[in-house]
Amino acid sequence: MKKGVKILYELERMRKEIDQYDKSLVEIIEKRLETVLDILKYKQEKGLPIQHPQREHDVIEKTTSYLRNPEFSIEIQELFKEIMRLSRKRQSQVLFPCNIVLIGFMGSGKSTVGKLLAQQLEMEYVDMDHYIQEKLGLTIEQIFETYGEEFFRQHEKETAMELGLLNNTIIVCGGGIILNNENIVNLKRNGKTILLNTEAEEIYNRIKDDKSRPLLKDKMSVDYIDKLLCQRKSLYLDAADIIVDTHDKNIDAICKEIVGTLLRS
Ligand SMILES: Nc1ncnc2c1ncn2[C@@H]1O[C@H](COP(=O)(O)OP(=O)(O)OP(=O)(O)O)[C@@H](O)[C@H]1O
Numbered sequence: 001m002k003k004g005v006k007i008l009y010e011l012e013r014m015r016k017e018i019d020q021y022d023k024s025l026v027e028i029i030e031k032r033l034e035t036v037l038d039i040l041k042y043k044q045e046k047g048l049p050i051q052h053p054q055r056e057h058d059v060i061e062k063t064t065s066y067l068r069n070p071e072f073s074i075e076i077q078e079l080f081k082e083i084m085r086l087s088r089k090r091q092s093q094v095l096f097p098c099n100i101v102l103i104g105f106m107g108s109g110k111s112t113v114g115k116l117l118a119q120q121l122e123m124e125y126v127d128m129d130h131y132i133q134e135k136l137g138l139t140i141e142q143i144f145e146t147y148g149e150e151f152f153r154q155h156e157k158e159t160a161m162e163l164g165l166l167n168n169t170i171i172v173c174g175g176g177i178i179l180n181n182e183n184i185v186n187l188k189r190n191g192k193t194i195l196l197n198t199e200a201e202e203i204y205n206r207i208k209d210d211k212s213r214p215l216l217k218d219k220m221s222v223d224y225i226d227k228l229l230c231q232r233k234s235l236y237l238d239a240a241d242i243i244v245d246t247h248d249k250n251i252d253a254i255c256k257e258i259v260g261t262l263l264r265s
Pocket residue numbers: 104105106107108109110111112113129173174175206207213246249250251254
């Protein structure tokens with residue numbers, strides 16, 4: 001046999017070997033995903049917590065210890081992190097097929113909570129203010145300054161209509177989303193609204209040094225925040241499917257409360 005033909009033959013043989021391993025991997029991963037969904041169903045029936053960060057840590061340790069050649073530890077760790085990320089994503093698609101819509105006053109923590117929730121649940125994430133900023137190529141401050149509040153509210157309304165059509169997404173709203181009930185109707189079509197409830201003093205302490213909110217520009221004080229909050233309070237409460245009090249709670253505790261309440265609802 002010529003040398004070139006022999007090399008091709010060897011390569012073909014090794015590729016066939018890889019194809020066999022891939023086939024076995026797919027069979028095993030399919031079984032693993034099916035079992036993940038069985039566990040999810042079981043946990044739901046028994047009311048057990050869905051997330052178990054320690055378990056993920058244990059799986060990485062255990063799977064790495066099965067290696068005969070420790071040289072591949074990094075690859076196994078990364079592979080299992082990805083497998084577990086995809087399992088979490090699949091679980092959240094089953095648990096939260098609709099959207100989780102965060103509402104609340106400026107500084108109530110919608111963006112911060114939304115990002116962590118999206119990461120924990122492996123859900124898509126859209127921040128309405130950022131979406132509008134990107135679409136118009138301007139900051140919220142520039143939009144208010146150049147075109148006025150009405151123009152911003154019109155874009156907010158169109159965005160609520162558009163994002164309301166999504167699935168399995170964390171939607172973080174602007175603080176004024178409740179000013180037009182049509183926005184809430186559109187967002188609730190395929191979503192549960194979660195109100196992050198916060199008092200004026202706490203809001204002030206969180207955002208007093210941030211100059212990016214046009215409605216609070218040159219008016220940053222506990223009294224002014226309280227006044228605006230009182231004007232909007234009933235709109236927030238009416239729009240909320242679930243209310244989470246954020247007082248003295250850290251972001252992780254707020255995320256846990258949201259997930260727990262949604263699962264029981
Ligand atoms: N539960 C909390 N405890 C302590 N700090 C918090 C909490 N939630 C948010 N913060 C802090 O408050 C600030 C404002 O939070 P964030 O930007 O998430 O609010 P927001 O609701 O998205 O506001 P906006 O409507 O203006 O976009 C951030 O610095 C954030 O780290």
